[in-house]
Amino acid sequence: MARHADVQEGANGPDEGKLLRELTLSSTxxxxxxxxxxxxxxxxxxxxGLADVGPAFWWGLIIAMAGQFLVALVFAMLVSRFPLEGSLYQWSKHLIGPRDGWFAGWTYIxxxxxxxAAVALGGASFLAQLLGLDPESRLVSVFLALGLIAFVTWGNTSGRRMxxxxxxxCIAAExxxxxxxxxxxxxxxQVNPLSYILPGADLFDSVGTGLDGFFSSKAALAIAYCGWAFLGFExxxxxxxxVKHPERAVxxxxxxxxxxxxxxxxxxxxxxxxxxxxxxMADGTDPVAGILVHHLGPLAYRGMLVLFVIGFLACMLxxxxxxxxVIWAFGRDRQLPRAxxxxxxxxxxxLPVNAILLTGALSTTLFLLSFTNLYPILLNxxxxxxxxxxAFPLVAASLHVLNGQWRNGPFSLGRLSAPLICVATAWVLFExxxxxxxxxxNIPWYENWAVLLMVSFLGVVGGLLQLRMRRNVAPLTGAGLQAGRPS
Structure with a gap:
């Protein structure tokens, strides 16, 4: 395994300065x-989950958590081999090459x-309730969401201590x-017995398409919803x-x-x-608000709103x-304009202040689309x-396993590493x-096919952008590409 000091020296250009290793295991x-x-x-x-599946949607959390823990194990092995700024982009780049790594990073960005932007709007809804404003007003939501983005941008650019x-x-509030x-x-x-969450026969009924098969069932929908709950560990x-000693700490x-x-x-x-x-519950009632207000009262619920807003701020940070x-890593590799x-x-x-400011500006511009029919497509x-x-680094790692090219890094599961990689890849492709x-x-067709539409659109835009960068910038070679590869 290449020494991490060599990885950083090979990856950093001469003019960009050097990232400071000040983060520890606890801060990471x-x-x-x-x-x-x-x-x-x-x-x-x-x-x-409660409205479309019922109380048994809880089991979707257990399944999604198990699947994502497998992914976390594989990513832990990947980051121990390639402890480089940019996560998915770097791992994919070193496993399958710069072009596919670029698309992995582009999709992630x-x-x-x-x-x-979506989390900011969600936090704005709770903040509006806390301030006594109309959470259903689009203008109020957008205005408050912009304020939340401005705050987290300040927090991210004010230094690591701040x-x-x-x-x-935020974690204390969480x-x-x-x-x-x-x-x-x-x-x-507690009002209901533990048996309240037991799945019934209707868990495999169709949720609206009339099509046969597992993917049209409530069970599949529960797993799809709960897939959102465990994203971000990467x-x-x-x-x-x-990070200090990233091969072990991360x-x-x-x-x-x-x-x-x-x-x-x-x-x-x-x-x-x-x-x-x-x-x-009553139509239009937020079930979380309904439960908390019913048991704790309106005053206690207002106190909970403070914690909710703090939680959304933490997520945005x-x-x-x-x-x-990731954007900074792209810039270092000269893979985006204004690198x-x-x-x-x-x-x-x-700190990569310019990259941080860019993310705030990009999220802000997305709110212009919140008044159009394009926004549901983005959310979906x-x-x-x-x-x-x-899927990019996981499929690449699986191919390395099948070709006999996989090598364990400082963190691994020994002989279990290879089958674990394949199972985690299967889970991600399934989800x-x-x-x-x-x-x-019954919903607008562009919302029903939002994923396919966005993948096609981002693929075309990304392809054009990458083509432009390949014409203007020499491809990565030498130390820039080999940094982080096992020796």
Whole structure:
């Protein structure tokens, strides 16, 4: 395995400065934990799962968590071999080459940018309730979302100490809002027995297409929804060159994050389901709000709104930190326009401030689309976008296994590594198809086929952009391509 010091020296150009290794295992874990955000992960899907599947959608969380933990194990092995800034982009680039690695990173950048805008709108809804404003007003939501983006951009550009302080404050709020409230609901306000979550025969009924097969069932829909809850653990690898001893620290951070977030989300979801006062709830009622107001009262719910907003801020901080590092890595490799500007490091903390500002600007411009019919297409693409980006390094790793070229790095599972890679790849491909499945012919066709439309559009745009960069920039060779490869 190549020494990490050599990896950084070979990857950094002479003019961009050097990233500072100031992050530890705990701070890397906190970044990934903030990205996933149990509050955002759960409350973004709880109402959908309850309405479309029923209480048994909880089992979708268990299945999705198990599948994503397999992915986390593979990614932990990949980052231990290639501890480079940019995560999916770097791993794919070194396994299958610059062109396919470019598309992996391009897909990931687009997905994270759209996700940041979507999370900002979700947080704006809770913030509007907290401020006594109309959460249904599009103007109010967009205005507040822009404020949230401005705040997290300030937090990400104010230095690592400020960023760490904000993230740990957010994690404390997450624990109170998820674990604390979950314990309170189970101890004081459990209404339903544990058998309430047992799946019934209707779990395999069609959810709207009238088509036969597993992908049209409620069970498949539950797994598709819950696939959103465990995305972001890979963000620990996006900052690998800022972490001390990344070959060991980053894999541990990924796996600890998945275990912690998975446990919190599953527990919190269970406590909410067992505290549901009645089914179905009133039309238009947010089930989380309904449960909390019913048991805790309006005043306590307003206190919970503070925790919800903080949770959404934490998620946005983690998303922006991750996507800015991928963009910075692209700039360092001269794979995007204005590369010199994108890969510039600023301040005493040597942060990629320009890349961070760009992510804030891109997410802001997406709000212009929130007044059009294009926005639902973007939202429907976000979950599948993660899995499509995941598929690049996983498929590449599987091909290395099948060709006998796979080599374990400092972190591995020994002989189990090869079969684990193949199983994790199968899971990601399954979930990608599951999420993209056109289940609802009654909705506008462009929403039903949003994933295919966005993949086609981003593929064309990305192809044109890459063609331009290949004409203007010499391809990666030598140390730039070999950095991070096992010797």
């Amino acid at each position: 874990f906190s970044l990934a934990f903030a990205f996933i955000s149990p509050i955002v992960a759960l409350y973004s899907i709880f109402g959908l 687009c997905t994270l940018t759209i996700t940041m 960023f760490a302080a904000i993230v740990w404050l 624990v109170i809002g998820s674990v604390g409230v979950g314990v309170l609901l189970l101890v004081e306000f 963000s620990a690898g996006a900052v690998a060159e800022e 894999p541990r951070a990924m796996l600890l994050c998945m275990a912690a977030v998975g446990s919190v989300v599953a527990f919190s979801c269970l406590s909410l389901i067992l505290a549901i006062p009645s089914l179905p 983690g998303i922006q930190a991750s996507v800015s590092r 010199d500007w994108l890969c510039r490091l600023s301040g005493s903390d040597q 693409f976000t979950i599948s976008g993660f899995y499509i980006a995941f 990608t198809l599951n999420i993209a499945w056109p289940r609802y012919p």
